[in-house]
Amino acid sequence: MNIDQNTLSAFLTELMGESGVISETADTSRYTTDWSGERLGEPLLVARPRSTQEVAAIVGFCHRHQVPMVAQGGHTGLVGGALPDAERPELVISLERLNRIRDIDPLNFTLSVDSGCVLQTIKDAAAESDCDFPLSLGAQGSCQIGGNIATNAGGLNVLRFGMMRQLVLGLEVVLPDGRIWNGMHALHKDNRGYDLKQLFIGAEGTLGIVTGAMLKLFPKPETSRTALVAVPDVSAALALYAQARRSCCDLLCAFELIPRACLELALEAAPSLSDPLESAYPVYVLFEVAASGPVDLDAMIEHLFEKGMEDGHVLDGVLAANDTQANRLWQIREYMVEGQQHRGEHLRTDISLPISSLSEFYDEASRAMIARSPDTEIIAYGHIGDGNLHFNLLPPPDLDLAAKQALLHELEGELFAIVERYQGSISAEHGIGRVKQAPFLDGLSDLERELITGLKTLFDPDDLMAAGRILPRRA
Amino acid sequence: MNIDQNTLSAFLTELMGESGVISETADTSRYTTDWSGERLGEPLLVARPRSTQEVAAIVGFCHRHQVPMVAQGGHTGLVGGALPDAERPELVISLERLNRIRDIDPLNFTLSVDSGCVLQTIKDAAAESDCDFPLSLGAQGSCQIGGNIATNAGGLNVLRFGMMRQLVLGLEVVLPDGRIWNGMHALHKDNRGYDLKQLFIGAEGTLGIVTGAMLKLFPKPETSRTALVAVPDVSAALALYAQARRSCCDLLCAFELIPRACLELALEAAPSLSDPLESAYPVYVLFEVAASGPVDLDAMIEHLFEKGMEDGHVLDGVLAANDTQANRLWQIREYMVEGQQHRGEHLRTDISLPISSLSEFYDEASRAMIARSPDTEIIAYGHIGDGNLHFNLLPPPDLDLAAKQALLHELEGELFAIVERYQGSISAEHGIGRVKQAPFLDGLSDLERELITGLKTLFDPDDLMAAGRILPRRA
Incomplete structure (x- = not known):
């Protein structure tokens, strides 16, 4: 300076x-x-x-x-x-x-926007034009689309609509030297040379500042159905997932794993919620299907229930009869996160695995955590339709803060080692930033480090922009 | 050397x-x-x-x-x-x-493969596991997946499943210095730093040689329906498209524009084909919906027909009653391309536009071509659900080869200038290679040229790998 x-x-x-x-x-x-x-x-x-x-x-x-x-x-x-x-x-x-909606083109299914626009505002604008911008996150009332792009945000509907990367058709970016790159194309197909916008998506602001985006829209759903299903274990949840992808014709928007311990956290955080089924079950799946045209979603879900019961994957379940009931089911998912917050110091992770390894991983990781610390509580929920688990840990409540932190740090290391063995990722959707940098660098090959350093240096040779995120700051 | x-x-x-x-x-x-x-x-x-x-x-x-x-x-x-x-x-x-299927994991909906594997072989392997690899091209019986990745291939089903880029979860690449980058992840979500694989997709082999890929699969469709609909003009075809996206719940796989002149080319090339409807109409749309589970596709399409008739967008139509009939409809699409080939020297383009500009562009470009050369025949068909037109031209048959080539070159320049005014792309899916290099470079800003040159130099400082493609060869 x-x-x-x-x-x-x-x-x-x-x-x-x-x-x-x-x-x-x-x-x-x-x-x-x-x-x-x-x-x-x-x-x-x-x-x-x-x-x-x-x-x-x-x-x-x-x-x-x-x-x-x-x-x-x-x-x-x-x-x-x-x-x-x-x-x-x-x-x-x-x-x-910098937060204007610039333009919406319902026939092209596109919306262009300043990067500081709040996600919910974009979703509302799309809905007003009978369209849908499908990115859905807990933070959608305050997160901005520029941040969603910089972090390649995920959320609840990745299963059907992809991560943020798949929802971007064009970008406008201020490069680290102050020049503006105008790549605000509204084209669904464009193979003119290297696709430069891909570089900025998920780069966490280290290669440039996104100032505008051309987003891809979808038809607005006219009907949706939410169901909560009790299953014997994670393996059954996955068998149900495979069946649901087929039976629901890929109209499946969300497929969330909620073990009993997570449901109980939600009930603890929101006394107004009640246990959704008559008995308690070890594992639940919360899922949603949505359609923009005339499809009998009830028949679709009933077919899936019946097939699941037959195969022994489904123990019990409830199909929300209306939006209010659907919202109450989704509140379990939201309050679960709040309940975890109420318990104070905890380990929050964001891992992903091949879906076919999830059950085995879940069991092995659970055993390893409990072996090391029997009183640690495992709160492992997530978007299993994408192979994404938030395998979180609540330390024994009687430990002091320093002891909790030390324990969680150790358990995290152990958990990440298992993730690596299963060829998973230590960051499915949250990114690296600073918090995940150490384990990220540990998992990086020399070649990869050389390539990403080369890219950073190409765009920002003076290491002035968001330095120290993803890669360590130079000197 | x-x-x-x-x-x-x-x-x-x-x-x-x-x-x-x-x-x-x-x-x-x-x-x-x-x-x-x-x-x-x-x-x-x-x-x-x-x-x-x-x-x-x-x-x-x-x-x-x-x-x-x-x-x-x-x-x-x-x-x-x-x-x-x-x-x-x-x-x-x-x-x-280098053409083995390495592994298929139906529960993870992934298939890993050597890059020299033929696309059709991959599609067949996926189908055997009750899955679908949705990339569909005329060339699928001989094109290789490595080439599909290097060119970010498109084809018929982009509307629903995206370009090749959206179907790649992981890559293995030999870099220009001979080192192997192993990015063969089978993860549906992975936000660990820069997404390096994006660089190689669509780079036409200039940054490395793809040797392996982890592909994303979908449930295998159990039922599909193909329909051919006659509409008064391109604008009505687009109105029908907007309605179809909604009515068909995004189960729409393909939505192809076929003006009468293109249909006639197909009939000319394949005398066994007959006019699909009783009367001749100015413009047709060929579309397909497919579902992996129990959905009443007939009802869906009938609803769309009725709505289209009511709104005046649909004049007539035929819904294929079985696979044989569906294949015959698709043969129109295939023989049309062959008919064009039979006519000898012609201009083949691959442009894209915002879907909402397609009709206006189509009219303006047609007028401009005819104004310059009244006897040139316009053969403009394409994947209009993606905004992608193959706006091709057959020169007057009485010209000699040199005169045809000169005329087509001039018309191409005029066409591309109109594309640019409409903020379209001169290469929607075919890439740049050598053939499109001159107009590509014309449309490139200095900043973009600097960035792509920088990327090329970072990966291949000696300009040894696929030099002269996309960018001119250095020295």
């Missing part, structure tokens, strides 16, 4: 006016935390551009004056990727004011 | 035996042509490795000795990308013997 903070502040104020810059410590607290629970450093300043041109001007200035910078969206990240560095102060570039 | 051809030949023979090397000119003809109809140069030699390790050994040797090389699949490319260079002889590395 070859200027002082006052010069930077003066430049930003000149560019965007007083409201475009935040420098008081009191005002920056919202920019120093996210859902990861981490808290790293204070920002140099917070810039709040309202246009792509302003972002480009800020980044260009930072590039000329070697000012480290990091882009921020809705602060719902889970790996601390957007938090300001603790050791080398960074300019936070918040996209919160 | 710092060795002579004999040394190269000796190395290859030592590595793979006599059958692994082809050097006689008579034997190489199959390696010097493809479906583009271009014929460029003769190969230095043809190497036929049987394993990833052999590919790596060959590429490593070429890298050390600065031997230019190009990988070849099934010779069905349409842009001359895999043909040997005419000016700088290249070692052709044919993947035809």
Whole structure:
């Protein structure tokens, strides 16, 4: 950094006016935390551009004056990727004011948008045009689409619609030197040379700042059905999944595993919820099918139930009769996460495995955790239709904080070693950021490290943009 | 190249035996042509490795000795990308013997395969396990999956299942220096840092040679229905498309536009085919819906027909009563391409546009072509559900070859200028290779050229691998 903070502040104020810059410590607290629970450093300043041109001007200035910078969206990240560095102060570039829906084209099934637009706003705009933007996350009321793109967000409907990557047709990106790359194409097929936008999706802001996106829409579902099914074990849940993919003609949007311990956490967090079935069962599956046209979803699900009962995969189940009942079933899924939060210190993971290994992995990992710490509670739920498990751990409540943390760290290492043996991933959807960096680097081959370092250096030779995320900061 | 051809030949023979090397000119003809109809140069030699390790050994040797090389699949490319260079002889590395199905995992919905495996073989293997690999192309009986990946192949079912890119979960690639990158993950979600495989998909072999792939499968369809519908014009075809996406619940696999002139070409090429409807209509749509479970597809299509009749989008139509009838409808689509071939010299394009602009573009482009050359026949069909048109031109038959070529070249330029005004793409699915390079470079911004050159240089600093494809060869 070859200027002082006052010069930077003066430049930003000149560019965007007083409201475009935040420098008081009191005002920056919202920019120093996210859902990861981490808290790293204070920002140099917070810039709040309202246009792509302003972002480009800020980044260009930072590039000329070697000012480290990091882009921020809705602060719902889970790996601390957007938090300001603790050791080398960074300019936070918040996209919160770059938040317009630019255009919607229902016949082309596309919607173009500024990157600071909140996901829910996009979903609502699509719905108003009889379309659907299918990305669905717990954070959708506050996360921004730019962050969803930077982290290649996943969520509940990946099974049918893919990750964020599959929902992006075009991007507009400010590169680390301040130049704007305009790749805002609204084309469903385009094979003109290298597909540059793929580089920025999932790069966690390290190769450029996404300022605009052309999103892919789908027909709005007219009907949907939600069901909760009790099964004897994870293996039966997977057999049901294989059958459901077929019986439901890939109209299956979500397929969630909820072991009994998770259901009980939800009941604990929300006393208004009641046990959804008359008896308690070891494992549940919560799933949803949706259709935009005339299809008999009830018949489809009944056929699946009957087949599952016959094959012994299904013990009991309930099909929501209306939206209110469906919402109550989905509340189990939401309150389960809240219940886990209430228990305090815990290990949250985000792993994925080949679906065919999930059951074996689940059993082996559970045994290994309990062998090491019999009083640790396993809270392992997730999007098993995508092979994605949140295999979380609640440490024994009687330990003090330091002991809990030490235990969880050790268990995490053991769990990740098992994940590696099963050729799984330690980050299915949350990304790497800072929180997952150490195990990520451990699993990286020399060749891979060389390639990703090469890409980073090609786009950001001075290591100024989101440095230290994914890869360690240079020098 | 710092060795002579004999040394190269000796190395290859030592590595793979006599059958692994082809050097006689008579034997190489199959390696010097493809479906583009271009014929460029003769190969230095043809190497036929049987394993990833052999590919790596060959590429490593070429890298050390600065031997230019190009990988070849099934010779069905349409842009001359895999043909040997005419000016700088290249070692052709044919993947035809690297053609095993490695593994199939129906519960994970994945299949891993060597890159030289023929697409149809993969589709058959998937079907045997009650699964579907949905990539569908005219060339599927001879194209290889490695070529499909290198060109990000499209085809008939992109509408529902996406391009090749969306069907790849993992890759194994030999880099231009001979090192093997093992990214053969079988994970449906994996956000560990940059997604390196995206770089190689659609890069036309310029960044590495794909040797293996982990493919994504779907449930095998149990039932499907094909229908041919007559509509008044392209605009009505698009209105029907919007309705079909909704009514058919995204079970729509294909949605093809066939103007009357194209239908007539098919009837000309295959006298056994008959006009599918009693009267002649200006424009037809051929579409297919498929489902893996119990869904009343007939009711779905009847509902769509009725709605279309009511709205005036549908004039007449036929729903195939069985597979034989469905095949006959699809033969129109296939013979149309053959009929065009029979007419001799013609312009073949592969453009895409926002779907909402297709009708206006179609009219404007048609007017412009006819204004310039009233006797040129427009054969514009395509995957309009993806915005992809093959807007082809048959020149007046009385012109001599040189005059035809000159006219078509001029018309192509005019057509591409209109495509650009409509923010379309000059290559929706065929890629760039050599044939599309000039208009591709014309449409490229300086920034984009810098970025793709940077990527090429990062992976292949000596410009040895598929040099001259996409970007011009350096020096």
